[in-house]
Every structure is written in structure tokens, then in C-alpha cells.
Amino acid sequence: MREYVLRRILLMIPTLLGVTVLVFMLTHLVPGDVVMVMVGESAQFDPENVEKLRQQLGLDKSLPEQYSSWVGGVVRGDLGKSLWTGRPVSETIMERLPVTFELALLAIAISSLLAILVGVISAIRQDTPIDYIVRVMSIGGLSVPEFWIATLIIVFPAIWFNYLPPMRYTPIFVDPWANLQQFGIPAFTMGVRMSAGVMRMTRSQMLEVLRQDYIRTAWAKGLRERVVIYRHALKNALIPVITMMGTQFSSLMGGTVIVESIFSLPGVGRLMLDSIQVRDYTQLQGNVLFLAIVFLTMNLIVDLTYAWLDPRINY
Amino acid sequence: MARGRQFTEAVIAERLAEKSTGQRVFKRLWRFCRTKPLGAIGGVLVLFLILVAILADVLAPYDPLLINPALKLQPPDAKYLLGTDQTGRDLLSRIIHGSRISIYVGTLAVCLGTLSGTLLGLIGAYFGGKLDLIIQRIMDSVMSFPMLILAMSLVAMVGASLNNVVIALAIVFTPGTSRVIRGAVLSVKENQYVDAARALGASDRRIMLLHILPNVTAPIIVLVSIQVAGAILVEASLSFLGLGVPPPAPSWGGMLSGAARKYMEIAPWLAIFPGIAISFTVLGFNLLGDALRDVMDPRMRGTDKR
Amino acid sequence: MRSKAIALLLGALSLLVLGVGCVSTGQPTATPSIKATAAPGTTPAAAGEEPKYGGWLIDRTNDDPPHLDPQQVLVHTLHQYGASQSWSTLLRYDYGSKVGPLDATVVGDLAESWQQPEPLVFVFKLRQGVKYHDIPPVNGRELTAEDVVYSYNRQSTKGWQNSEFLAMVDKWEAPDKYTVKATLKKPDAAFLVTLASGYNKIIAKEVVEEKGDLKQGPVIGTGAFIFEKWEPKAAIHIKKNPNYYHKGKPYVEGVTTLLMPDDSTAQAAFRTGKLDIFPTQKVTADTTKKTNPEVALNVSAGSFSGHNLVFNTKKPPFNDERVRDAISIGIDRKQIMDTVYFGEWIYTMGIALPGSDWQISQEDLAKSYTRDVAKAKQLLAEAGITGYTGELTLAYTYSTYSDAGEVLQSQLKDIGFNMTIKNVDSPTYVSKILPKGWDGDIYYGPLGLAPDATADLMQMYHSTGSRNSSGHNDPKLDKMIEDQAGEMNLDKRKAMLLEIQRYIQDKNYRTMTGAAKGFTLIQPWLKGRYFSFDSRRNRWWEEAWLDPAKPRNR
Numbered sequence A: 001m002r003e004y005v006l007r008r009i010l011l012m013i014p015t016l017l018g019v020t021v022l023v024f025m026l027t028h029l030v031p032g033d034v035v036m037v038m039v040g041e042s043a044q045f046d047p048e049n050v051e052k053l054r055q056q057l058g059l060d061k062s063l064p065e066q067y068s069s070w071v072g073g074v075v076r077g078d079l080g081k082s083l084w085t086g087r088p089v090s091e092t093i094m095e096r097l098p099v100t101f102e103l104a105l106l107a108i109a110i111s112s113l114l115a116i117l118v119g120v121i122s123a124i125r126q127d128t129p130i131d132y133i134v135r136v137m138s139i140g141g142l143s144v145p146e147f148w149i150a151t152l153i154i155v156f157p158a159i160w161f162n163y164l165p166p167m168r169y170t171p172i173f174v175d176p177w178a179n180l181q182q183f184g185i186p187a188f189t190m191g192v193r194m195s196a197g198v199m200r201m202t203r204s205q206m207l208e209v210l211r212q213d214y215i216r217t218a219w220a221k222g223l224r225e226r227v228v229i230y231r232h233a234l235k236n237a238l239i240p241v242i243t244m245m246g247t248q249f250s251s252l253m254g255g256t257v258i259v260e261s262i263f264s265l266p267g268v269g270r271l272m273l274d275s276i277q278v279r280d281y282t283q284l285q286g287n288v289l290f291l292a293i294v295f296l297t298m299n300l301i302v303d304l305t306y307a308w309l310d311p312r313i314n315y
Numbered sequence B: 001m002a003r004g005r006q007f008t009e010a011v012i013a014e015r016l017a018e019k020s021t022g023q024r025v026f027k028r029l030w031r032f033c034r035t036k037p038l039g040a041i042g043g044v045l046v047l048f049l050i051l052v053a054i055l056a057d058v059l060a061p062y063d064p065l066l067i068n069p070a071l072k073l074q075p076p077d078a079k080y081l082l083g084t085d086q087t088g089r090d091l092l093s094r095i096i097h098g099s100r101i102s103i104y105v106g107t108l109a110v111c112l113g114t115l116s117g118t119l120l121g122l123i124g125a126y127f128g129g130k131l132d133l134i135i136q137r138i139m140d141s142v143m144s145f146p147m148l149i150l151a152m153s154l155v156a157m158v159g160a161s162l163n164n165v166v167i168a169l170a171i172v173f174t175p176g177t178s179r180v181i182r183g184a185v186l187s188v189k190e191n192q193y194v195d196a197a198r199a200l201g202a203s204d205r206r207i208m209l210l211h212i213l214p215n216v217t218a219p220i221i222v223l224v225s226i227q228v229a230g231a232i233l234v235e236a237s238l239s240f241l242g243l244g245v246p247p248p249a250p251s252w253g254g255m256l257s258g259a260a261r262k263y264m265e266i267a268p269w270l271a272i273f274p275g276i277a278i279s280f281t282v283l284g285f286n287l288l289g290d291a292l293r294d295v296m297d298p299r300m301r302g303t304d305k306r
Numbered sequence C: 001m002r003s004k005a006i007a008l009l010l011g012a013l014s015l016l017v018l019g020v021g022c023v024s025t026g027q028p029t030a031t032p033s034i035k036a037t038a039a040p041g042t043t044p045a046a047a048g049e050e051p052k053y054g055g056w057l058i059d060r061t062n063d064d065p066p067h068l069d070p071q072q073v074l075v076h077t078l079h080q081y082g083a084s085q086s087w088s089t090l091l092r093y094d095y096g097s098k099v100g101p102l103d104a105t106v107v108g109d110l111a112e113s114w115q116q117p118e119p120l121v122f123v124f125k126l127r128q129g130v131k132y133h134d135i136p137p138v139n140g141r142e143l144t145a146e147d148v149v150y151s152y153n154r155q156s157t158k159g160w161q162n163s164e165f166l167a168m169v170d171k172w173e174a175p176d177k178y179t180v181k182a183t184l185k186k187p188d189a190a191f192l193v194t195l196a197s198g199y200n201k202i203i204a205k206e207v208v209e210e211k212g213d214l215k216q217g218p219v220i221g222t223g224a225f226i227f228e229k230w231e232p233k234a235a236i237h238i239k240k241n242p243n244y245y246h247k248g249k250p251y252v253e254g255v256t257t258l259l260m261p262d263d264s265t266a267q268a269a270f271r272t273g274k275l276d277i278f279p280t281q282k283v284t285a286d287t288t289k290k291t292n293p294e295v296a297l298n299v300s301a302g303s304f305s306g307h308n309l310v311f312n313t314k315k316p317p318f319n320d321e322r323v324r325d326a327i328s329i330g331i332d333r334k335q336i337m338d339t340v341y342f343g344e345w346i347y348t349m350g351i352a353l354p355g356s357d358w359q360i361s362q363e364d365l366a367k368s369y370t371r372d373v374a375k376a377k378q379l380l381a382e383a384g385i386t387g388y389t390g391e392l393t394l395a396y397t398y399s400t401y402s403d404a405g406e407v408l409q410s411q412l413k414d415i416g417f418n419m420t421i422k423n424v425d426s427p428t429y430v431s432k433i434l435p436k437g438w439d440g441d442i443y444y445g446p447l448g449l450a451p452d453a454t455a456d457l458m459q460m461y462h463s464t465g466s467r468n469s470s471g472h473n474d475p476k477l478d479k480m481i482e483d484q485a486g487e488m489n490l491d492k493r494k495a496m497l498l499e500i501q502r503y504i505q506d507k508n509y510r511t512m513t514g515a516a517k518g519f520t521l522i523q524p525w526l527k528g529r530y531f532s533f534d535s536r537r538n539r540w541w542e543e544a545w546l547d548p549a550k551p552r553n554r
Helices: A002-029 A034-041 A047-057 A064-073 A089-122 A129-141 A146-160 A176-210 A213-219 A225-253 A257-262 A268-279 A280-308 B005-016 B021-035 B037-054 B089-126 B127-144 B147-158 B160-189 B192-201 B204-217 B217-240 B250-258 B258-262 B269-296 C004-026 C147-155 C163-166 C191-195 C205-211 C263-271 C284-290 C321-330 C332-340 C362-368 C372-385 C399-414 C426-433 C451-461 C475-485 C490-507
Strands: C056-061 C090-093 C106-108 C110-117 C123-128 C170-176 C179-184 C225-231 C235-240 C254-259 C277-280 C295-298 C306-311 C388-395 C417-424 C442-446 C508-515 C519-522
Touching: A002 A064, A002 A213, A002 A280, A002 B127, A002 B147, A002 C442, A034 A268, A034 C426, A047 C004, A047 C163, A064 A280, A089 A129, A089 A176, A089 A225, A089 A257, A089 A280, A129 A176, A129 B037, A129 B269, A146 A176, A146 A257, A146 B217, A146 C191, A176 A225, A176 A257, A213 C508, A225 A280, A257 A268, A257 B147, A257 C004, A268 A280, A268 B147, B021 B037, B021 B269, B037 B089, B037 B269, B037 C490, B089 B127, B089 B160, B089 B250, B089 B269, B147 B160, B147 B217, B160 B192, B160 B204, B160 B217, B192 B204, B192 C372, B204 C263, B204 C442, B217 B269, B250 B258, B250 B269, B258 B269, B258 C399, C090 C235, C106 C110, C106 C191, C110 C295, C110 C306, C123 C147, C147 C170, C147 C205, C147 C451, C179 C263, C225 C254, C263 C284, C277 C490, C284 C519, C295 C399, C306 C321, C306 C362, C321 C372, C321 C399, C321 C426, C332 C399, C332 C508, C388 C399, C399 C417, C399 C442, C417 C426, C417 C490, C426 C442, C451 C475, C451 C490
Parallel strands: C056 C254, C388 C417, C388 C442
Antiparallel strands: C090 C106, C110 C123, C123 C179, C170 C179, C225 C235, C235 C254, C277 C519, C295 C519, C306 C442, C306 C508
16 A cells, blocks of 8 residues: 555656646747736837846746756745746745635535435436436536626626625635635535536445445335435445545636636636736746646545545555 | 457347347437436437537528628517627527537547547557556646646647637547546456457457457547537637637637627627527537446446336 | 115116026927916816715726836736825826816926926926825835936836836936936927826835835835735725825725726626726616616717727738728728727727827818728729738737627628638737737737827837837838927927828828727716826826715615
């Protein structure tokens, strides 16, 4: 087991290296750079000034040089300074992280609650109209583009109820009610979309478990339906579901871009979007690298949890 | 499914005994509809969509690109069944033609992604060793990239056009596919008939193409149907960010973004109808894919009540 | 007796000398010597309305500023919103009922008055008793000429874009505590107008000496408000400066700029009373007025900047003037602008002129830009062009330009130009299209303007211009531009600029389709908002007051 973990961690290194190459190439191959963005805002520029600025930011060096100096810093734990604000990249990431983290957590909580409830009902009442309705609704939840639900949710309550969720971020420890108000709707929007996948998994797992012998025994013993479901079936069915939640979490961390933008949430997703739009290479590279590490670590944890929970798997 | 030469012979015998191919197919289809009604509905939606896409020129009452600013933002009426958009184009015609773009982007992107993913997964799993390790690491690198950011960067890099969006989406979908295929191939690889084929002197390529590939078609089909839905939605998100299929092409995602949001209160039809179009299309593919997965996943066999 | 006569003679002589001296400084220059009288024009409140003190103003912008150094960036998030009113400028633009919304009349701010003793020398007399904010390390000391000189010298740092605004000055000096002297390199009619731009903020030297740069603050200036707090990606707060040198202002206790990237969110915030003011477009303004009928709506007279169409004159057939003329007359500007702005727009030449009366009249422009497809086809036939297939590059910043671009595309088809649309985002546009060396055909998108016509002409129309996207080289035009740059006589310059406008209209290196009128929604409790040329600053914040009599629904 120890060997397996070690091997996985070692394997992360070449993957991360690949990510650095990929993100570096992508950002630098997109036309335009941060200096031109700074210029674009104003109505004038002097090519001399532009060159000077480029030199200051190190953008005049050759690509391999820039890459090696960046990666060199990364290896030492220094993600560099943002080209747009001048602040250390890691500092900005750390500032934004709690927002996306909280959003992801809430979205998964809502999604899981919805999905497990719906999945269990669907499995117990398999192939009945309830099953169909519920399944269509959950898949319907992920069939509408995210930015549309978000827009509708912002626009119409404002017209009908004169209500707008708070648009200024307050950390949960400072004002829990305002915080939950602000996060509630975006988390709900995302949670509903994600619930389809988890619901599916729950349903199929439940169906499989319900066919097992030990469940049949419980039925034969005359135990009530509720006891059978909760005490015996659910626990075993949920193992892969829990692991799926773990995977979703890591992909969520990078998938909150649009929701954060519409709901004015200062998270990591929006940070990446902004970085692309101003061509802030170092910030974007640092972000992507950070999220990649989160993603890979999460995958490792999920795999290990899976192995730990399911005694049949042995590494 | 085929399981080695013996089974193949048995199946061939069975098929010869049946009346005709058409009847067999029909029987299969009917059973599918009965056991998986939701999947059948999905299938009908998808079929309908494909038909609309093919017959778009005939079905659309007007030219989807014909601008007529004097008639802009008209609500649905007898002449313009779904109303007109912000430059006076007929919304119904645009939605009908939009199906072509969605099908084109969705299926082509996913096909390309599936092709490359399958190839990579197949090669990696079959040959194993260093090659597998390298391919896997590259796939992992791409997968660790936040999907929307990856798509955005790719499109921004080469410029937003119909084909560039397709290629960008294909790249985004490749690693996921390769992982699934790799897993499937690994499990099939150990089967005896592969050894048998090798003992008979079959080349690697023959083994891969004739023996292994057919047995992993099930996950491929399921993946494709689910991913097409995803591709259409990602294109919508890209359009929202300004990087989707460029105007004036009537992509549903594009129709939902810009003007639709701005004029939402005075012309809600601009958003409602493309929204419905996308939702039903994605729903159809998802339902179909779900049902196919049910049918083809061996673990789900025997769980149907009927 | 004799002494009395001598005294009288001396007195008369000195009077004579003084008189001559006064006359000699009063040359026919662009800006006569002004003495500070009452505060430069204020919007008269409705009869019987006195500004009330108190309340907190809430405004909105779409993003965070990159940092807090106003001399190293030119972003609106720092110079118009957020912390912008923490700093003052030497000069400013006049405002009020007597000033047209597009008139760039210069008046003093930190400067009480100024004179131009020689063609290349300007001497500014500073207000006395102006105090910096009471924050360490400056601690509320008085602002002197040294500070102004230091500030402008810093701003002129090589490599900083903001140095562009002061590039015409050879040296800044502080001959005494309240006098600032500027010596220009050559005569420049645009000097004062450019100097009055809100981008030339006076900073505090102690902060630079202590921190190296101003990017992380602290924000210390002499402005109407004092910087309080920056909540990243959420809001920026500034509070009232009790020692502001314009006594009695500001009226509000402070201003918060909310950061909302999305417009529909901002509209919802305005509707629910969480935003006091909301600049927007006609459609959004109409729908908001429907749900909130009590809000006030201001429709601006338009601006000089708007939609511009740029030809790549280095690429055939756009190197042929007839082709460009054909396109200019073959498109229907009215149809394009009416489609996206619902009739609320004006014609423009795309140059920041000192006033709307300096531009070719609207009637003239409307006449010359009436669509004539037949004439266009005739011109094309003369040029030997039967049809053309190419690319129309659009900047997809806003859907407005995208829609306008689609209408343009269809109009171009009518005269035989089949253009496919290519979308680029702002950074791509700035790096690929703005400078010369572009390989596209036609570009259509928004246009940003400098504070004065000279800068615009030099950058866009001069052959060496940094924003000469069309890549043309026209020595005659170059000379016309250079000549008007040094022409200090207002009437002469006006005539020269009119001639230039007719010339560039004729040549069509680039052309404008029009400029939108601005729609601003104002909550019923917000008063004091005026509209003038100094839109690059939100100076009106110091004039704003909140009416406690009007109910607030937030």
C-alpha cells in the first residue's frame, strides 16, 4: 500500500511537468500580451514605452528562457508575481481559494443530498412513473446552460420580489447569514447540474445491492422496508458514490468560472478568466498548476478511499 | 457480444436461423423501447434532431442570415412563428439551421475526440510499458487542466471559427475517452482468445482492430452519446465568453449569449426558444446514452423488471 | 512739492508699466489668464433645493483596478471609480449649465490661475492651504509646488504610458512655494486640455520614497475623499475628506464602488436600490424604468468616440481610394446604428475635438453619409472591382458591436463584398490590428480617444502614428496635423481642424458609423449628478448629495 502511494506521488511529478509545459505554451501562443492589454485600455501608446514595459516584466526574453526561469521558481515554491497587479501569484490564489472551496463544498452537499434521495427513490421504485419523472428532471437539470439559469435567477427575483442576493463577499465566519445568501443560489445552480451524475451512480449501485443475497435475507426476515434500505443497502451502495463526489469536487474547483462571474464571487475560477482576458501569464500559469495539483491529489485520495472502503480491492 | 471464435460461430448460426436482418433489428429495437422507454424517447429526440439538421434548407421558412432591421425584435406571430431577433432575422429558421451547427460541432468534436482517445487508449493499454506510461502522463496533464479554461485558451490561440471550436473540444474530450478505453482494453487484453489469436500468429494490428476493439465498442457508444450533450453545452459556454462559433452563424449557444440576455425583458423569445432547443437536444442525448449504458453494462444486466 | 510730483510721476509710470505688462501677457492665446472666482460651474439644483449633507453613495464598476498606482496605468477602474477621487489634479474641465457636454473648457483645480508669458512657458499659481490627507507618512501637510513638480516628473518616467500625457513638456520647475512653471518643447495647442485630463494626478512623494512605488498604497492625495478600504473583487470604499480645499464639499459621507462584472446583475442591483446610479443603454434603461418608474433618466448628447471602420490601406483593393469611398457610401450607417441603438445616436468624426461645434455639423454628416448603392457600384466599376471575398474582423467586446457588425456584413454583400466575420478579443486586437503590419481587410469595432484632437490625429492619422491601423502614408495630411498642433489661436485652429476633417472624410482611411448616446439611470434620492466632458473622472461624486426626503428602497 505504501509503495502504491509513493509510486502515485512520484508519477504526479511528470504529469505536473507536462501541465507546466502545456499551460506555458497555451498562454504564450495566444496572441497579445499583458502590456498590450494595459495599452488597450488607454487610447494611446508609444512603442518605446511598450518595449520598456516588456523588458521590466521579462517578456522580451526568449520563450525557453522565460519557461525555465518560471519553472525554476516553481520548483523552489515561488509561483512568481502577477504581471497585471504585481502581487505574488500564490497570495492571490490563497485569497480566492476559500470562496471556490466553499462554493464547491456547498454545491456537492446540495448535489449529493438531491442525488442520493432521488437515486434511492428511483431504485426502489424502479421503472415506475416516479422513476421516470425523477430521472428526466435530474437530467433536465444538467441540460440547460449554466449561465442561463444563473441569469434568470438574478433577473426575475429582482423584478418580482425586489430581491437580490448580496453581491459583496463576506466570509462565513464574519456573517454566516449573508454569506449563505450569497452562495446559496450559485451553489444550488451548480448542485442541481451535478446531481444527475451522482443520482445515476446511486441508482445503479442501489439496484445492484438490492439484488444481493444479504438483502434478500433481510426481506425474508420480514424487516421493514425502511430498515432494509437504510441500514443494509444504502451503506454499501454509497461507496462508489462517495468516491465520485471526491472526483467531482476536484473538477468543480476548476469549473466554477461562469457562475463566479455572474454572481460576483471572488473565486479561483473568475481569477483564471480574468487572467486570460488580460493575458496575465504568471497568474494563469500559477492558477492552472495549483488546480492541477489539487486535481491529482484529490484523485489519489479518492482512489485510496475507494480501496480502503471496499475490502475487495487490494493494492 | 462476440466472445471468441466459439461464440462467434454460435451467434452466426443463430443469425442464419432468423428470418431477415430487418426483422432482427426491429425486434432488438422494440425490446429496447419496451425495457428502456426513457432511452427510446431520447432516441426519438436525437433522430428528430438529425432529421431537422438534414432537412434544414427545406424546413426553414426564411434565410437564417437574412437581415431586416426594420422588423427587429418582433414577437411570434403568423408570419414569423417564433419571432425575429435583434437584426430582424427569423428565429425559427435560425433555430432550425442551428441544429446543423450543434450536430456538426457536437458529433464531429466528439468523434474526433473519441477517435484520438480510443487510439491512444488502445495503443497504450495494448503495448504497455514505457509507451503506456508516457501516454498516460500526457493524458493526465491535459485532464488536470480546468476544462473551460483549456477550451478557451485553445480557441483564443487559433482564433474562433467553427472548425477551431471543434478541434478545441476534441482535444478537451480526448483524455477522458482514452482513460475509459484503456481500462476496457486492459480487461479484455487478458482474455484467452487474444492469446489464442497471438498463438495463431496474428499481427498486433490485427489483434487490436479485430479482436479487442469490437469488445470495447460498448463503452465507446455510451461515451459518445453522453459527450455529445456535453460538447453542445461547452460550445454554449464558449459563446457566452465570446469564443464560440462566430456570428452570424446561428449556433444555439451564440443565440443564447449576447443579444438574448440584453433584450431578455423586451424579447424573451430570443432566449426561450434556443434554450428549449439546447435543452431538448442535450436531454435526448443524455437519455439515450443513459439507456445505452444500462443495456451495455454487464453489471446492469438482469436488473430490469421486465 | 517736488517730491509729490515725483511720487505722482512714479506712480503713473508704474501704472503704465503694470498696464503694459498685463497687456503683454494677454496675448491671443488659447487660454486667457483666469482668476479663481467661485467654484467652476455647478449644476443649479432645482429651485429651492439645497444640497443636504450625509448618506453614503454607491456606484459600480466592472472590475478591480490592477493596483493603486495611478501613474502607472490608465484604467477606468482606478481613474474614474474606486479610489480615483482621492487625488487632485492641477487643472480640470469646466462643467455646469453653461458648459456644453462635449466642451473641453479648462479651468483650474489645484491651480488658481495661470499665465503664458512666452509661447513655450506656462506659469501656474497654486492655491494656498491645500492639505494632504492626514495619513502617515504625509500626515496632512500642505501641498506645495515641489509636490506638483515631483509628481509630474515621476509620471514622465520612461516606459510608463502615463508619460504620454506630459510628453510635450521639456521641464517642470517650482520657482517658489506656490508657483509651478512648465516649459514646452514646442508650441502645443493641446497642452492645457491634455494637462486637465483626469489622468494627471498629483501624488505624495513620501509614499514613493517609503514604498518604492504606489502599487500597494497607501493612497494619499489631496482629493475630496480619503481612501478607506479595498475588498478585493468586492468593493472599494472612500470616505469624506473634512479638509477638502473646495470648502463645503463633498456632501456625502463616503462612496463605495461595487465590483460587478455582469450587467444584468448590475441592473438587478439598481432595481433593488442597492446601486445609486447605473450607466447603460436604451433598452436596459427602458425596462428598468418600467419596473422602477420613479428613477430619473439622463440621455447624453453622445460623444466623439463610437464605432469605427478601418481599412487596411496596404492591401488591395483597399489601397484604391475609390474602393474605400465606394464602401463608405455603399453602407447604410443609419441602418446599422438604428439597429443597435434604436435611433439614439449621433454622427461623429472620431476625434476628440474641443467642442461639438468644432466638428462638421450633424446635418452635413447625415447628408454626406446617406446611402447610395448605385454610386458605390459605379465607383467600384471605375476601380475595376466586380466583387471581393475577404474577412471582416470584429472585436467581440460587446454584443452591440457584434450585432452592428452583422448588419454591416449584410450591407457589404449588397455592393459585392462577401466578408466572413472573424472575432478577436481585445488583447488580440491591440497587438495585431492596432499597430501597423496588420494583414486583414476591414476591421470594425469600438474606438478609444485621447483627451485632445492632436493626440488622436497624431496616433491614428499621422503616418508615424502608433495607432495607424490603416497603415496609410499621407505627407499632406501629416503636415496638416503638425501645423494645427502648434496653432495657439482658437479660431485658426478650428478652421484647420475643420479642413482636416473634410480631408479625412474624403480619403476614408477609416470612417465612423456613429456614436451612441449614453443613458444613465439615477435613483430618485441621488442629486447633484452633472454631465460634462470630464467623464473620465467621477468628479460629480463631490457634488452629489442624497435627498433624505426621497424614500429609499434598499
